[in-house]
Amino acid sequence: MSVEKPVVSLADLCSRYEGLLVPDERQGFEGYLISPDHLISFCRSLRDDVGYDYLSSVTGVDNFPAEQMEVVYHFYRTTGGPSFNLKLQVSRHNPVVPSLVPLYPGADFQEREAWDLLGIRFEGHPDLRRIMMWEGFEGFPLRKDWREPFFEDEAKPFKSRWPDGQVIRSEDQNPYKNNVRYPNDFDPEQWTPVGDDALYKGMLNLSQNIQSEFKTDQIVVNLGPQHPSTHGVFRMVVVLEGETVLSLKPVMGYLHRNHEKIGERNTFLQNMPFTDRLDYISSMSNNFGYALAVEKLMGIRPPERAEYIRVMMAELTRFLNHIFSIGFLLNDLGAFFTPALYAIEERELILDVFEAVSGSRMMCNYFRFGGVARDLPDGVLEKIKELVNDRLPRKLEEFERYLTKNDLVRIRCEGVGVLSPEEAIALSAAGPILRASGVPYDVRRADPYSIYDRFDFDVAYGLHGDIYDRYLVRVEEMRQSLRILKQVVRDIPEGPIMSGKPQYQARVPPGEAYGRVEGPKGELGFYVVSNGKPNPWRYHVRAPSFINLTSLATMAKNQKIADVVAILGSIDIVLGEVDR
Amino acid sequence: MMDEDRLSREEFSIPVELQRQVAIATLDKIYNWSRRNSLWPMMFGLACCAIEMIGAAAGRYDFSRFGTEVMRPSPRQADVMIVSGTVTKKMIPTIVRLYNQMGEPKYVIAMGACASGGGPFKEGYNVVPGVDRFVPVDVYIPGCPPTPQALLYGLIALQKKIDTESIKTARWYKKEPSVPIPIPVLGPDLIDPRDLSAIKERSQKKSQEEPEAATGDEEGIVHVS
Numbered sequence: 001m002s003v004e005k006p007v008v009s010l011a012d013l014c015s016r017y018e019g020l021l022v023p024d025e026r027q028g029f030e031g032y033l034i035s036p037d038h039l040i041s042f043c044r045s046l047r048d049d050v051g052y053d054y055l056s057s058v059t060g061v062d063n064f065p066a067e068q069m070e071v072v073y074h075f076y077r078t079t080g081g082p083s084f085n086l087k088l089q090v091s092r093h094n095p096v097v098p099s100l101v102p103l104y105p106g107a108d109f110q111e112r113e114a115w116d117l118l119g120i121r122f123e124g125h126p127d128l129r130r131i132m133m134w135e136g137f138e139g140f141p142l143r144k145d146w147r148e149p150f151f152e153d154e155a156k157p158f159k160s161r162w163p164d165g166q167v168i169r170s171e172d173q174n175p176y177k178n179n180v181r182y183p184n185d186f187d188p189e190q191w192t193p194v195g196d197d198a199l200y201k202g203m204l205n206l207s208q209n210i211q212s213e214f215k216t217d218q219i220v221v222n223l224g225p226q227h228p229s230t231h232g233v234f235r236m237v238v239v240l241e242g243e244t245v246l247s248l249k250p251v252m253g254y255l256h257r258n259h260e261k262i263g264e265r266n267t268f269l270q271n272m273p274f275t276d277r278l279d280y281i282s283s284m285s286n287n288f289g290y291a292l293a294v295e296k297l298m299g300i301r302p303p304e305r306a307e308y309i310r311v312m313m314a315e316l317t318r319f320l321n322h323i324f325s326i327g328f329l330l331n332d333l334g335a336f337f338t339p340a341l342y343a344i345e346e347r348e349l350i351l352d353v354f355e356a357v358s359g360s361r362m363m364c365n366y367f368r369f370g371g372v373a374r375d376l377p378d379g380v381l382e383k384i385k386e387l388v389n390d391r392l393p394r395k396l397e398e399f400e401r402y403l404t405k406n407d408l409v410r411i412r413c414e415g416v417g418v419l420s421p422e423e424a425i426a427l428s429a430a431g432p433i434l435r436a437s438g439v440p441y442d443v444r445r446a447d448p449y450s451i452y453d454r455f456d457f458d459v460a461y462g463l464h465g466d467i468y469d470r471y472l473v474r475v476e477e478m479r480q481s482l483r484i485l486k487q488v489v490r491d492i493p494e495g496p497i498m499s500g501k502p503q504y505q506a507r508v509p510p511g512e513a514y515g516r517v518e519g520p521k522g523e524l525g526f527y528v529v530s531n532g533k534p535n536p537w538r539y540h541v542r543a544p545s546f547i548n549l550t551s552l553a554t555m556a557k558n559q560k561i562a563d564v565v566a567i568l569g570s571i572d573i574v575l576g577e578v579d580r
Numbered sequence: 581m582m583d584e585d586r587l588s589r590e591e592f593s594i595p596v597e598l599q600r601q602v603a604i605a606t607l608d609k610i611y612n613w614s615r616r617n618s619l620w621p622m623m624f625g626l627a628c629c630a631i632e633m634i635g636a637a638a639g640r641y642d643f644s645r646f647g648t649e650v651m652r653p654s655p656r657q658a659d660v661m662i663v664s665g666t667v668t669k670k671m672i673p674t675i676v677r678l679y680n681q682m683g684e685p686k687y688v689i690a691m692g693a694c695a696s697g698g699g700p701f702k703e704g705y706n707v708v709p710g711v712d713r714f715v716p717v718d719v720y721i722p723g724c725p726p727t728p729q730a731l732l733y734g735l736i737a738l739q740k741k742i743d744t745e746s747i748k749t750a751r752w753y754k755k756e757p758s759v760p761i762p763i764p765v766l767g768p769d770l771i772d773p774r775d776l777s778a779i780k781e782r783s784q785k786k787s788q789e790e791p792e793a794a795t796g797d798e799e800g801i802v803h804v805s
């Protein structure tokens with residue numbers, strides 16, 4: 001782990017780049033602007049000399065109608081502290097920026113995403129292909145002048161629907177009577193789809209020079225997109241030599257639901273229910289992150305009781321997510337469904353709590369800017385107390401008794417899918433993956449938000465970075481969540497649950513904000529840019545399970561094919577969040 | 581299956597020693613009864629709704645009480661495809677292929693708002709507004725996500741539908757082979773092979789109407805700074 005003292009302070013580095021690095025002085029914005037020519041050398045010093053070793057998020061902003069595209073980077077130190085924001089402005093016609101993959105390999109998928117959706121070309125990226133859409137798709141959907149086939153208006157609420165309440169069927173508005181659009185004079189009979197041959201070929205070439213006594217053939221195998229081990233619609237292309245994986249590439253986008261495009265048409269509050277559908281197993285945590293980002297922009301804080309309720313819901317969610325993911329990890333190890341049944345039993349009890357407070361089991365839509373939607377109904381607090389003081393600790397012990405010392409679990413998990421701490425940081429892994437590799441980085445501690453600074457809890461971390469340590473970290477985190485929950489139910493005050501009056505239309509001043517929480521899967525960040533209108537100008541999600549997948553190839557290299565299934569299970573992905 | 585008093589009815593002459601032990605029913609009834617109680621779903625989850633499908637399979641709701649317990653990862657062994665989640669353009673070729681690979685008799689349940697009609701994501705550029713644009717759907721289940729109870733209700737509705745079928749008219753006993761659904765192609769946008777000529781015609785008409793490619797109108801958008 002790199003915890004050496006920074007050689008240079010940030011201020012020193014910035015003054016060294018005097019004139020090349022300009023503070024972003026737009027109202028409500030922070031960070032620095034740099035020109036593309038100096039990006040690489042600056043980032044190298046930033047990483048090596050100042051210790052900003054973790055590139056959390058890379059994304060783009062389209063400043064249409066200005067002829068300008070912006071690339072936004074968020075850096076952190078894994079030793080804790082606030083972020084450093086760096087921005088690049090390039091021409092919109094041909095946006096080219098140097099790729100940061102050589103310095104921060106964790107930028108890999110994020111840069112591909114920015115290329116796919118915004119058309120920003122990253123020079124020096126080893127594999128700049130589309131990631132969410134397919135090769136051959138027309139246009140860059142997140143550009144502001146790109147319109148989806150069912151386009152109705154720039155921003156919601158659509159005039160047709162509100163206040164008059166008419167219904168317009170989008171199909172009737174579209175020339176093809178369907179959710180499609182083709183270039184003018186398009187002849188579908190002449191079209192040859194861009195297949196995956198290039199991908200396969202590239203992968204085979206990569207792994208060609210292996211010396212062996214025997215003449216063996218390498219074969220390409222596709223796992224997914226419909227495969228029971230992939231936890232949804234996800235595909236892994238692996239090159240095999242015998243049963244050993246030589247290289248692996250994830251292919252995703254099968255659940256790309258255009259979260260960000262829809263989010264930029266929605267009003268701020270309309271996005272809240274959409275965040276539920278990101279990581280649909282832990283919707284409350286997603287609400288939390290988005291509420292924090294917008295509250296930062298609005299400059300408000302929720303009242304005490306609401307803060308406690310929020311933490312309570314977020315920690316229940318963490319427990320739920322971890323127990324569910326361990327159940328399904330066991331599925332992947334071959335213990336089909338029985339451990340998952342134990343997990344789901346506890347999950348149902350927590351879902352009952354969610355249903356009581358929010359009205360829905362899974363899609364809670366419970367947080368509001370400046371509070372939560374409604375107070376706890378009668379009897380729910382007692383139920384939660386019973387859960388956190390009695391039922392859940394007991395069941396967690398039981399779960400552990402069956403699994404932790406189980407020989408089969410240990411044989412399958414120990415030493416498999418190892419990720420070293422250096423690799424984990426470089427690949428921008430987050431959450432239990434990062435911590436299991438021995439980097440005790442937890443946003444709740446490193447950059448505390450809400451009221452987490454008031455609670456006693458330990459950051460769980462592992463030493464080996466293998467599947468087994470990831471399992472142990474999750475178990476320990478559940479225990480710590482229960483510890484936090486016990487303090488919450490003890491201390492929760494009475495009082496209002498909303499600051500100010502509830503509003504349908506949040507008034508959000510211009511500016512940018514990055515709200516991040518330690519979600520169950522890792523650092524979940526929302527980057528929101530407002531221009532003072534009722535709709536966000538840019539709305540980007542730093543999705544932990546998407547970025548954690550960057551390290552899958554490293555973990556899977558030279559492992560057996562059957563173990564790859566378990567490794568994927570140990571990353572704990574949810575496709576709604578990976579593809580968004 | 582049948583009430584006691586309907587066993588061994590008068591109009592059929594059943595030997596005395598077999599009375600109250602032999603049941604008489606139509607062939608259709610037996611045939612449907614055995615099929616409706618062993619609906620094997622394909623193990624195939626798309627999005628959020630799949631989590632509720634797992635919930636319905638687990639202890640509390642337990643849809644195996646209705647004969648649905650065996651989830652099959654292979655389409656060849658499955659009877660019903662529960663489309664549990666948002667269908668995207670990138671995924672629809674696979675879904676159609678899986679549907680084609682399922683053996684008859686086969687049924688489709690569209691679980692949730694997304695599979696039924698696009699749901700909250702309908703306006704998205706990568707979303708198919710309802711799986712029924714490509715595969716025939718037998719039961720639609722509303723909800724986002726439908727609760728496990730709603731899924732159970734949907735399965736019961738499918739069982740009722742099966743009860744009304746007859747061997748004489750079933751499509752899988754027809755002489756002519758069943759025609760597979762053409763698999764959509766990923767082009768500049770999703771191409772439905774059944775629509776080729778219409779697409780060609782309309783895209784030419786469109787280019788006559790608006791020779792310039794449509795671009796965003798500038799009004800209403802204000803630069804951030």
Ligand code: SF4
Pocket residue numbers: 277627628629664665666691692693694695699700723724725726
């Ligand atoms: S209907 Fe709702 S819950 Fe189901 S897949 Fe669609 S968004 Fe998810």
